[in-house]
C-alpha cells in the first residue's frame with residue numbers, strides 16, 4: 201500500500217553523498233553497461249516524447265541517484281521517484297536537493313494512487329527492479345504503468361533479460377554485485393544514523409523474497425503489448441541485460 205515517506209532523521213550530508221556515490225558503483229555491478237544505457241536513453245526518450253519529457257517517474261528508484269541524473273538532463277521536467285525501502289527513501293530525500301519528489305509505495309500493491317496525482321507521465325523508468333516481482337506482479341506492473349502514462353508516453357524497463365534460447369546460466373545476477381550490495385548495507389548499518397529506519401526496513405522486507413524473475417526480453421515485449429501499449433521493443437542490450445521501450 202502507498203503511504204507518505206517516513207520521517208527523515210537529520211543526516212550528515214557528506215555521509216549521504218558518499219553512500220549515494222557508492223550505491224552507483226554497486227548498481228554498475230548489477231547493470232553491466234549502465235553508462236552505455238544512460239548514454240542511449242536520452243535519444244530514445246526525446247525521439248518518442250518529441251523533445252524533453254515534462255513529467256518523469258522512476259519506479260524502484262532506490263536512493264534517487266538515477267532520478268537525480270534525469271532531473272539534471274532535463275532541467276525543466278518534474279521528476280519523481282517511488283520506492284518501498286525507508287532507508288533508501290531517506291537517502292533520496294536528503295541527497296537530491298529537492299529536485300526529485302520522493303514517494304513511498306509498493307509495486308506489489310496499488311501504487312498508482314500514490315503517484316497518480318502527479319501524472320499523467322511522459323516517461324516512466326524502472327531499472328533493475330522488475331526482477332523483484334513475480335510474473336503475475338510484473339504483468340500487473342505493465343498494466344498499471346500504462347494507466348499512469350499519457351497517450352504516446354514511454355515506459356523504459358531495464359533489467360536482466362537474456363535472449364530467448366540462451367542458456368539460463370547467462371541470465372543470473374552477478375555474484376560479485378551481490379557481495380558489493382552486502383558491503384554497502386554493512387557500511388550504512390555501521391554508521392548508526394539510520395538505525396531507526398533500518399529497523400523499519402527490516403519490518404518492511406520481513407517475509408519478502410525477491411522473485412528473481414528474469415525472463416527473456418520477448419516476455420516483456422509481450423507483457424507490454426498485452427497491457428495496452430501500442431509498440432514495444434528492445435532499445436539497448438549489454439550481454440544478458442537489456443532495456444525495453446514501450447510506447448503507450
Ligand SMILES: C[S@@+](CC[C@H](N)C(=O)[O-])C[C@H]1O[C@@H](n2cnc3c(N)ncnc32)[C@H](O)[C@@H]1O
Pocket residue numbers: 227230259260261262263265266282283284285288305306307308326327328329332
Ligand atoms: C536493485 S535496486 C535498483 C534501484 C534503482 N532503480 C537503481 O538503479 O539505482 C531495486 C530497488 O527496488 C526496490 N523495490 C523492491 N521491491 C519493491 C516494491 N515491491 N515496491 C517498490 N520498490 C521496490 C528496492 O527497495 C530497491 O530500491
